[in-house]
């Protein structure tokens with residue numbers, strides 16, 4: 001096999017196994033990198049192992065396998081992560097969206113009537129996954145995506161442009177802290193997946209979290225500081241009867257609920273994730 005003819009896919013996969021190991025998780029990553037970087041879906045990878053890849057593509061894949069072996073998340077290597085109905089661009093300035101955040105989106109959609117022109121804020125929008133998915137699903141809604149990070153908002157804007165959203169109203173992208181930019185009683189619904197990991201949580205030194213922005217992950221006050229700020233501000237920014245919906249850590253449902261009660265919220269309820277842990281809380285302003 002000469003270099004000019006290309007490198008067989010099977011040889012590259014063997015090299016990747018040598019770097020990453022051959023366990024199930026490593027194989028998912030290897031297949032996923034080949035799918036996204038070489039444009040070969042899993043079925044074609046399995047059916048055409050002797051397929052020759054041009055040497056430039058082979059080098060690109062080798063570099064991707066090396067980055068993955070050094071611990072870098074697949075999503076930062078490919079630059080994309082699927083969420084709900086779309087592929088979203090992600091960069092080291094944004095959190096990599098997690099599948100469980102789709103539960104928060106589903107719950108928010110239940111609170112937002114399809115035909116009503118409600119105003120919705122996604123606080124801590126990151127790559128814009130919640131704001132953009134909400135705008136797609138509820139084209140009559142005026143959606144705002146807010147973040148403290150200018151770099152994250154740039155990624156969110158690019159995602160909106162690339163995905164060519166079909167909502168009637170453009171998404172409003174706002175830089176600032178939590179609800180600070182909104183007028184009194186201007187919002188019908190707030191959704192937020194704020195930073196909630198404790199400063200001393202050892203998980204911060206393991207896996208993908210090592211590569212994600214600390215400002216998207218970590219919160220003071222046992223991980224509760226941002227919930228406390230958002231809830232205090234939401235008491236005046238939400239309209240009476242408006243809803244606030246959070247994602248939070250598996251052990252924070254009680255503390256979030258207590259804070260909501262202290263600030264006079266009603267109809268507080270929780271939802272569990274697939275592992276049975278309470279990961280979402282919703283409440284209504286009286």
Ligand SMILES: C[S@@+](CC[C@H](N)C(=O)[O-])C[C@H]1O[C@@H](n2cnc3c(N)ncnc32)[C@H](O)[C@@H]1O
Pocket residue numbers: 094095096097098101123124125126127128129130146147148149152176177178193194195196215216217
């Ligand atoms: C856990 S990430 C959530 C990103 C995205 N919503 C998602 O679910 O994938 C939290 C986001 O909150 C933003 N953030 C942190 N502090 C903030 C603040 N004071 N005001 C607004 N956004 C903030 C971070 O920049 C980050 O994008």
